[in-house]
Amino acid sequence: MIGMFDSDNDGAINFTEFEALWKYINDWTQCFRSFDLDSSGNIDKGELQNALTKFGYRLSDQFYNLLMMKFDRTHTNRINFDDFIQLCVVLQTLTAAFR
Ligand SMILES: [Ca+2]
Known part of the structure; x- marks a missing residue:
């Protein structure tokens, strides 16, 4: 997954890439929570x-x-x-x- 966000392919995640990764995970978390109507996790x-x-x-x-x-x-x-x-x-x- 880290590879997906290492856009300059230097093998490390810089701040901009980390921001994109963070947003991606956050979006999925929000999506998941909105699906999970009874908040069971x-x-x-x-x-x-x-x-x-x-x-x-x-x-x-x-x-x-x-x-x-x-x-x-x-x-x-x-x-x-x-x-x-x-x-x-x-x-x-x-x-x-x-x-
Ligand atoms: Ca549920």
Whole structure:
């Protein structure tokens, strides 16, 4: 992840790059919190459906089950913060591929 933000490729994060990294993480944290309606610190299937519907995705119940199965790595029917970021990135990549 650090590599993504080392824009001058000197192997280190300078202040400007750190600011970009900080903003990126902050944006994701805020996004995650707004999804986590019951403030449990993770996203359940209902919260995921609610959030992705707001994003304009129309997905079948089966697809949500698939997403939960794939990204719920703790097998608690809930998605943690880092898995949630991964889910969004995968979904964005898929959406871009089908456009
Ligand atoms: Ca929650």
